[in-house]
Amino acid sequence: MTPSKKILLKAEELHHSFAEGVRKNRVIKGVSLQVEAGETTAVVGPSGCGKSTLLYLLGLLDRPENGRIFLHDSDVTQSSDKTKTQLRNQSIGFIFQFHFLIKELTAIENVSLPLRKSGLNAEDSKEKSMLVLQKLGMESKANRSANKLSGGEQQRVAIARAIVNSPSLILADEPTGNLDSENSHKVFDLLQELAERDNLGVLIVTHNTDLALKTDNLIRMQDGLIIRA
Amino acid sequence: MKFLNLELAWKYVLGRKRAMTMSLFGIVLGIAFFVITQAQTSGFEAFFIRTILGTNGAIRISDSFQDMHGTVRMSSKDGKTKFLFNSREGARYTEGVENPALLRSALSQFSEISGISEILEGKATLAGSSRSQNIEIHGIVPSAHMMVSDIENQIIQGQLKIFELEPMSILLGNRIAHRLMLQTGERVTLKGGTGNIQLRIAGIFETGVSQIDKNRAYIHLSTAKAFLGKRFSGSIFQLSMFNPEKAPEISAQIQEATSHRVISWQEREQVWLDVFKALRISSAITVSSILLLSGLGIFNVFAIMVIEKTRDIAILRSIGFKPSDVSAVFLWQGGIVLFIGIILGCLVAIFSTYVISSIPLRIRGIFSTDSFVVNWDPSHYLWAVLIAIIFVSIASWIPARRAAKIEPAKIIRETL
Ligand SMILES: Nc1ncnc2c1ncn2[C@@H]1O[C@H](COP(=O)(O)OP(=O)(O)OP(=O)(O)O)[C@@H](O)[C@H]1O
Numbered sequence: 001m002t003p004s005k006k007i008l009l010k011a012e013e014l015h016h017s018f019a020e021g022v023r024k025n026r027v028i029k030g031v032s033l034q035v036e037a038g039e040t041t042a043v044v045g046p047s048g049c050g051k052s053t054l055l056y057l058l059g060l061l062d063r064p065e066n067g068r069i070f071l072h073d074s075d076v077t078q079s080s081d082k083t084k085t086q087l088r089n090q091s092i093g094f095i096f097q098f099h100f101l102i103k104e105l106t107a108i109e110n111v112s113l114p115l116r117k118s119g120l121n122a123e124d125s126k127e128k129s130m131l132v133l134q135k136l137g138m139e140s141k142a143n144r145s146a147n148k149l150s151g152g153e154q155q156r157v158a159i160a161r162a163i164v165n166s167p168s169l170i171l172a173d174e175p176t177g178n179l180d181s182e183n184s185h186k187v188f189d190l191l192q193e194l195a196e197r198d199n200l201g202v203l204i205v206t207h208n209t210d211l212a213l214k215t216d217n218l219i220r221m222q223d224g225l226i227i228r229a
Numbered sequence: 230m231k232f233l234n235l236e237l238a239w240k241y242v243l244g245r246k247r248a249m250t251m252s253l254f255g256i257v258l259g260i261a262f263f264v265i266t267q268a269q270t271s272g273f274e275a276f277f278i279r280t281i282l283g284t285n286g287a288i289r290i291s292d293s294f295q296d297m298h299g300t301v302r303m304s305s306k307d308g309k310t311k312f313l314f315n316s317r318e319g320a321r322y323t324e325g326v327e328n329p330a331l332l333r334s335a336l337s338q339f340s341e342i343s344g345i346s347e348i349l350e351g352k353a354t355l356a357g358s359s360r361s362q363n364i365e366i367h368g369i370v371p372s373a374h375m376m377v378s379d380i381e382n383q384i385i386q387g388q389l390k391i392f393e394l395e396p397m398s399i400l401l402g403n404r405i406a407h408r409l410m411l412q413t414g415e416r417v418t419l420k421g422g423t424g425n426i427q428l429r430i431a432g433i434f435e436t437g438v439s440q441i442d443k444n445r446a447y448i449h450l451s452t453a454k455a456f457l458g459k460r461f462s463g464s465i466f467q468l469s470m471f472n473p474e475k476a477p478e479i480s481a482q483i484q485e486a487t488s489h490r491v492i493s494w495q496e497r498e499q500v501w502l503d504v505f506k507a508l509r510i511s512s513a514i515t516v517s518s519i520l521l522l523s524g525l526g527i528f529n530v531f532a533i534m535v536i537e538k539t540r541d542i543a544i545l546r547s548i549g550f551k552p553s554d555v556s557a558v559f560l561w562q563g564g565i566v567l568f569i570g571i572i573l574g575c576l577v578a579i580f581s582t583y584v585i586s587s588i589p590l591r592i593r594g595i596f597s598t599d600s601f602v603v604n605w606d607p608s609h610y611l612w613a614v615l616i617a618i619i620f621v622s623i624a625s626w627i628p629a630r631r632a633a634k635i636e637p638a639k640i641i642r643e644t645l
């Protein structure tokens with residue numbers, strides 16, 4: 001770690017559990033990690049070890065039972081829902097395993113959503129979205145309805161949507177989960193490129209160890225805990 | 230940005246055209262039916278009221294105690310309330326108005342009254358060339374009676390002018406004329422009074438109220454007085470009003486002021502008015518059930534949609550939509566369907582009300598009409614729209630609220 005690198009996200013001693021009847025199922029049992037700008041980090045581990053849960057905690061979609069999360073050096077663990085909603089819009093880009101596009105909208109409309117939500121008008125949003133789609137080689141499919149795109153194309157649109165609002169942090173939960181190996185590599189290379197070029201912090205949960213080895217950092221999880229690689 | 234939720238809602242509506250069209254159809258049908266049934270029931274009611282006002286006037290003043298169980302009076306002076314009960318035996322009984330001239334001058338105090346017609350009622354036998362029949366004769370002053378009734382427009386044969394000019398003429402109800410096979414211009418004999426008199430038929434009228442058309446004949450007041458042998462008393466007053474709605478209170482005031490028995494049209498026709506009211510309300514309730522059903526349909530569509538769209542909701546939340554934005558997307562969908570439904574519903578209602586008003590339908594009995602009677606009243610549209618708004622709002626509000634409560638992390642996990 002060079003001192004010039006900025007810490008985007010820091011988690012301290014996160015704990016989380018789910019109620020299972022009267023018992024508590026502890027899923028995250030004290031995880032600390034940090035994500036730096038310009039770097040990609042992969043999280044690997046057996047199914048059920050808590051990777052997704054961790055990612056949602058870090059993405060402020062869920063509230064940890066214990067521990068603290070810092071985003072840009074400020075503690076957001078106890079922030080209001082309003083602040084969290086705004087952070088999700090401005091600072092965090094999500095990519096999910098299944099592309100999760102809104103099928104009633106076209107590719108470019110899907111990409112524009114975060115921009116529109118942050119207050120940009122329709123025209124400027126479209127323009128900016130088009131640039132991002134171009135970057136991902138999707139400009140020719142921009143006006144196609146989302147459910148008429150192939151899996152790989154949909155995932156690229158989802159990535160475009162995650163990065164369109166220039167977030168500083170991208171959280172991806174198995175972004176290549178249902179892509180073939182060629183497309184998986186493309187997506188990974190793309191995320192890597194974005195991290196370097198736009199100085200983003202990228203955290204990717206994956207089962208694919210081949211791909212995981214391409215990232216700058218590798219975090220191994222087991223049973224709710226991190227065992228560093 | 231403000232309209233992003235609406236835009237999304239619009240896309241979602243377009244995305245499920247069939248379900249939305251069904252919901253829309255329900256609203257359109259509900260609103261249209263509501264307006265149509267109200268237009269009809271209130272149309273017939275208004276027509277009935279017009280008929281009775283045009284025939285028997287807004288207020289009748291008499292002194293006949295025949296259907297009156299004493300005079301009950303309540304007056305309040307200096308905050309004290311006292312009741313006065315005059316039994317039938319105690320009351321001085323005079324048939325008809327006691328002093329027409331005096332009553333006339335007393336009535337001039339009431340600015341609400343637009344016309345006064347003195348009528349002398351009595352029974353007689355009408356003999357045509359071959360048959361005869363018992364009838365009720367009404368002695369009237371034609372010019373005065375025209376002020377308090379619609380008699381001009383009820384004449385279907387002959388002319389009121391001729392009746393007005395000829396004291397020894399008669400106007401016959403059309404059912405009498407039909408039964409006795411009499412025509413305008415023919416001569417008839419009135420029997421049973423102080424002596425038989427010969428009259429010429431000046432015209433035939435139809436009120437539409439069969440009880441009247443079967444029994445009533447109009448003759449001149451002076452002729453009636455002579456025929457019935459009641460030169461100075463026994464007549465009743467029929468009054469018309471600028472605003473007939475006020476008849477009950479004015480009646481009470483006249484009764485108080487003149488010690489005559491005064492009956493408003495509302496009191497006189499209460500049974501029928503109640504029937505119409507019951508019809509109007511029951512049809513409103515019945516037809517509202519269409520709107521209720523379409524509300525349930527919309528609820529169903531949205532409830533399923535919220536489940537189907539949980540992934541979308543999670544996405545929207547993850548890219549910065551607040552829970553209230555998510556519910557707004559669903560509420561807007563209800564709003565869009567509702568808005569289109571209201572516009573189409575009102576258009577269909579206007580069109581079908583128009584069509585229905587030209588459907589032939591012959592009614593004789595309590596009034597006479599040859600086609601459906603409709604009443605164009607904006608309040609029917611307002612009520613229909615209001616009921617639709619209430620049902621659809623509830624129907625979309627419940628799923629919308631549920632949508633807002635969806636926890637994004639849970640969804641994304643569950644759908645993986
Ligand atoms: N909503 C929930 N309620 C109860 N238990 C849950 C819930 N979500 C997850 N769990 C449990 O928490 C544990 C961790 O789940 P998580 O989804 O984080 O695993 P994962 O590491 O992402 O697995 P995978 O690689 O299969 O996606 C699992 O045992 C799971 O059953």
Ligand SMILES: [Mg+2]
Pocket residue numbers: 051052053173
């Ligand atoms: Mg997972």
